[in-house]
Amino acid sequence: MAKLMNARSGGLALLALVMAVSPLGFTNAYYYDVAVGALFNAMICVGLNLLIGYGGQISLGHGAFFALGAYASAIGTSRWGLPPLAALGGGAVLVGLLAFVLARPILRLKGHYLAMATLGIGMIIYIVLKTEAQWTGGPDGMGVDPLALGGFVLATDRHWYWLAAMLLLVVVWLALNLVESPVGRALRAGHGAQIGAEVVGVDTSHYKVLMFVVSAVVASMVGSLFAHKNGFITPDIAGFHRSIELVTMVVLGGMASIYGSVLGAVLLTLLPQVLAGFDDYEAMIFGAIMMGTMIFLPKGLLPSLITQIRKRAGGRS
Amino acid sequence: MRDLMRWGAAAFAALGFASLASGNALAAEPVRIGAFLAVTGPASFLGEPEKKTLEMYVDRLNKQGGVQGRKIELTVYDDGGAPDKAATFAKRLIQSDNVDIIIGGTTTGTSMAAIKIVEPAGVPFISLAGGIDIIEPVKKWVFKTPHTDRMAAEKVFADLHKRGLTKVALISENAGFGKSGHDQSLKVAGNYGIEIVADEVYSPKDPDVTAQLTKIKNTPGVQAIFNFGFGQGPAIVTKNTKQLGITQPLYQSHGVASKDYIRLSGDAADGVRLPAAGLVIADQLAATDPQKPVVSAFKADYETAFKSEVSTFAGHAYDGLQIALSAIMRAGSSDKAKVRDEIEKTSGYVGTGGIVSMSPTDHMGLNLSAFHMVEIVKGDWKMVD
Numbered sequence: 001m002a003k004l005m006n007a008r009s010g011g012l013a014l015l016a017l018v019m020a021v022s023p024l025g026f027t028n029a030y031y032y033d034v035a036v037g038a039l040f041n042a043m044i045c046v047g048l049n050l051l052i053g054y055g056g057q058i059s060l061g062h063g064a065f066f067a068l069g070a071y072a073s074a075i076g077t078s079r080w081g082l083p084p085l086a087a088l089g090g091g092a093v094l095v096g097l098l099a100f101v102l103a104r105p106i107l108r109l110k111g112h113y114l115a116m117a118t119l120g121i122g123m124i125i126y127i128v129l130k131t132e133a134q135w136t137g138g139p140d141g142m143g144v145d146p147l148a149l150g151g152f153v154l155a156t157d158r159h160w161y162w163l164a165a166m167l168l169l170v171v172v173w174l175a176l177n178l179v180e181s182p183v184g185r186a187l188r189a190g191h192g193a194q195i196g197a198e199v200v201g202v203d204t205s206h207y208k209v210l211m212f213v214v215s216a217v218v219a220s221m222v223g224s225l226f227a228h229k230n231g232f233i234t235p236d237i238a239g240f241h242r243s244i245e246l247v248t249m250v251v252l253g254g255m256a257s258i259y260g261s262v263l264g265a266v267l268l269t270l271l272p273q274v275l276a277g278f279d280d281y282e283a284m285i286f287g288a289i290m291m292g293t294m295i296f297l298p299k300g301l302l303p304s305l306i307t308q309i310r311k312r313a314g315g316r317s
Numbered sequence: 318m319r320d321l322m323r324w325g326a327a328a329f330a331a332l333g334f335a336s337l338a339s340g341n342a343l344a345a346e347p348v349r350i351g352a353f354l355a356v357t358g359p360a361s362f363l364g365e366p367e368k369k370t371l372e373m374y375v376d377r378l379n380k381q382g383g384v385q386g387r388k389i390e391l392t393v394y395d396d397g398g399a400p401d402k403a404a405t406f407a408k409r410l411i412q413s414d415n416v417d418i419i420i421g422g423t424t425t426g427t428s429m430a431a432i433k434i435v436e437p438a439g440v441p442f443i444s445l446a447g448g449i450d451i452i453e454p455v456k457k458w459v460f461k462t463p464h465t466d467r468m469a470a471e472k473v474f475a476d477l478h479k480r481g482l483t484k485v486a487l488i489s490e491n492a493g494f495g496k497s498g499h500d501q502s503l504k505v506a507g508n509y510g511i512e513i514v515a516d517e518v519y520s521p522k523d524p525d526v527t528a529q530l531t532k533i534k535n536t537p538g539v540q541a542i543f544n545f546g547f548g549q550g551p552a553i554v555t556k557n558t559k560q561l562g563i564t565q566p567l568y569q570s571h572g573v574a575s576k577d578y579i580r581l582s583g584d585a586a587d588g589v590r591l592p593a594a595g596l597v598i599a600d601q602l603a604a605t606d607p608q609k610p611v612v613s614a615f616k617a618d619y620e621t622a623f624k625s626e627v628s629t630f631a632g633h634a635y636d637g638l639q640i641a642l643s644a645i646m647r648a649g650s651s652d653k654a655k656v657r658d659e660i661e662k663t664s665g666y667v668g669t670g671g672i673v674s675m676s677p678t679d680h681m682g683l684n685l686s687a688f689h690m691v692e693i694v695k696g697d698w699k700m701v702d
Contacts (some may be wrong), residue, residue, distance in 0.1 A: 027413075028412040028413055029408060029412045030405075030408045030409045030411075030412035030413040031413075033405055033408045033409075034405065034409075037401075037405065130492065131491060133496065138492075138493075138496050138497075139426070139492045139493040139496060140425050140426055140429065140448060140450065140493065140496075140497060141400060141426050141429060141430070143429075143433070157408075226401075230400075230401055230404055230430070230433070231404075231430075231433040232400060232404065232429055232430040232432075232433050233400070233401075234400045234426045234430075236398075236399055236400060236401075236426070237401065272402075273405075273409075276394055276395070276406075282395070283357075
C-alpha cells in the first residue's frame with residue numbers, strides 16, 4: 001500500500017519537477033509554444049487513455065470533441081460575449097451531454113464497428129463546423145480573443161506554459177485517483193472479462209459510458225484553451241488526422257498507463273518539430289521510429305521500459 | 318503523500334518563477350528569409366511548386382553573390398496546410414530562426430493563423446494565399462501576392478457585361494476557395510448589372526453534379542453559368558454541363574488555370590472562359606506587354622529546372638521573393654520596419670501575377686488588368702483580352 005502511494009505521488013512530484021525545470025532550457029517563446037502544445041495533448045491523452053487503456057474502447061472521434069470545445073469558446077466569447085470561463089464550461093457541458101447521448105448506442109458496438117461509429121461522429125462534426133459558416137466562419141476559420149481571467153490576460157506563451165503545466169498536474173492527479181477508485185477497478189474488470197464482471201454485478205456499460213463522457217469533456221476543455229491560446233481556429237482541428245494522432249499518442253506511450261500517455265503526447269508533439277530540419281526525410285524517420293517502437297516495445301513506451309528495468313533488477317518488482 | 322505533493326508544488330512554483338528566457342544575440346550576417354508552406358497535405362499541389370521556386374531562386378542569387386554582398390538564408394517549414402502548425406512555425410521562424418521577413422502561408426487558413434503571430438511581433442509577412450480577408454482590413458505587416466477571388470469574379474462579370482449576358486447561374490464548391498469566391502461573387506455582381514438567378518453548391522468530392530446543373534438548366538432565363546471551385550470539381554461541372562446539353566456559355570474561376578483542368582474535362586472544356594494571369598499564356602502576350610519578358614523568363618527557368626509545367630502558384634512565390642528582395646535592397650538593410658515601409662512603397666513591379674503597385678490602403682497592389690480573359694480552344698488557352 002505504501003509502495004503504491006509512493007508510485008502515485010512520487011510520479012506526480014517527478015512530473016512537477018520535470019515541468020518546473022524544463023523552462024531552464026527554453027531560450028525563447030517558440031520553445032514555450034511547443035511545450036504548451038505538448039502539455040495540451042498530454043491532457044487529452046490522459047483522458048483518452050481512461051477510455052482506451054482502462055475501458056478497452058477505441059475512439060477515433062476525440063479530435064472532434066476537442067474541436068467542439070474550441071468552437072464553443074470561440075463562438076461563445078466572440079459572438080455572444082460570454083466570459084471565457086463560462087464559454088469553456090458551457091462547451092464542456094454540451095460536449096459531455098453529446099457524448100452521453102451518443103455513448104449508449106455506440107459503446108454497444110465492438111472492435112471495428114466501434115471505431116467506425118466514432119469515426120463517423122468525428123466526420124459529421126467536422127462537416128458541420130465546415131458548412132455552418134455563419135457560426136463557424138466556414139473552412140477559413142475564425143479568430144478567438146486571448147484568454148482573460150478576472151482582468152489578467154494570458155498573453156504570452158510563458159503564461160500559458162505555467163497554466164497548462166498546473167492543469168496537467170490536476171488532470172493526472174484526478175486520473176490516477178479515478179483509476180485506483182472502485183470505478184477504475186470496475187472498469188478494468190469489465191475490460192479483462194466483461195461477462196465475468198457482469199456476473200458479479202458490475203454494470204460495465206455504465207462505466208464505459210462514464211469514461212467516454214469524461215474523456216470527451218477533457219478533450220473539450222483543452223480545446224477551449226487551445227482556441228484562446230492559438231487565437232485562430234479552423235475546422236481542420238476536428239479532422240480525422242487529429243483523432244488518429246491522439247490515439248497514436250496513447251498507444252505509443254502505453255495503454256493503461258497514465259504517465260505513458262503524458263510521455264507519448266510529449267514525444268509525438270516534439271518529434272515533428274525536431275525532425276523539421278530533415279526536410280524530405282522527416283516522414284521516413286518518423287515512420288521508422290513509430291515502427292521500431294511498435295515492434296520492440298509492443299505495450300507502449302513506458303510499460304515496456306518499466307518491465308525491462310524490473311527484469312534487469314532481478315525479476316522482483 | 319501530502320508532504321511529497323506539497324514539496325512537488327513548491328519546487329514547481331519556485332523554479333517556475335526563477336526561470337528566465339535569455340535574449341538572442343543578433344548576428345547580422347545573412348539576410349534571413351523564412352517560409353512556411355503546405356508542401357505536403359491536401360494543398361501540396363500549391364505548396365510544393367512554391368517551395369521549389371523559392372529554393373531555386375535563393376540558390377541562384379547566392380551563387381551570384383547574394384543581396385548587397387550578403388548571403389540569403391532560406392528556412393522552409395512544411396505546415397501540411399494545418400493552421401495550428403503554421404502558427405507554431407511562424408513563431409519558430411520569428412523567435413528561433415530570427416528571420417527578417419516571412420514569405421508563405423499557402424492557404425488562407427494558414428496565413429490567417431500566422432497573422433496573429435506576425436502582427437504583434439512586427440515582422441514583414443508576404444502571404445501566398447488568395448483570400449481577401451488577409452489584406453482586408455489592411456494589417457500593418459501583412460502583404461500578399463496572388464489575385465483575390467473578388468477580382469476573379471469582377472473580371473468574369475465584366476466580360477459577361479460586355480457580352481450583354483446579365484442573368485447568371487452560380488455553381489460553387491462549398492469549401493474554402495469556392496465558398497469564399499461564392500460570397501465575393503454575390504457581393505460584386507450588382508456592380509456589373511449582373512443578376513444571380515440560380516445559386517447551387519456541390520461538395521469538392523462529389524463525383525457528379527448533374528442534379529445541380531439540371532436545376533440550373535430548368536431555371537428560366539439563365540444566360541450563362543459561372544463555376545467557382547478548385548481541383549477536380551470544376552472539371553466534373555464542365556463534363557456534366559456538356560452531357561446535359563446545356564448551351565449557355567460556361568465560365569470558370571482562376572482556380573482552374575492549369576493544363577490539368579483541360580486534361581480532366583477533355584473536349585467539354587472547349588469554349589469555357591476563365592480569368593487567368595499572364596503566366597498561363599506567356600507566349601500569347603503581345604510583344605509590347607511589360608509582363609511578357611518576366612513571365613517568359615520565369616516559365617523557362619522553372620520548366621528547365623523541374624521538367625514540369627509552371628503553375629501560377631509557383632509564380633506567386635516568385636513575386637513574393639522579388640518584392641521582398643527589392644524592398645530589402647531599397648531599404649539598404651534588413652531592418653524590419655524599414656523593409657515593411659519599402660514593401661508598402663512597391664510601385665510598378667512587374668511580376669508573374671501582374672503589375673504590382675502597393676499603397677498604405679492596398680497591400681496587394683494588383684488591379685483587374687492583372688487578369689486576362691482566356692478561352693479554351695481545342696485543348697489550349699486562347700487569349701480573348
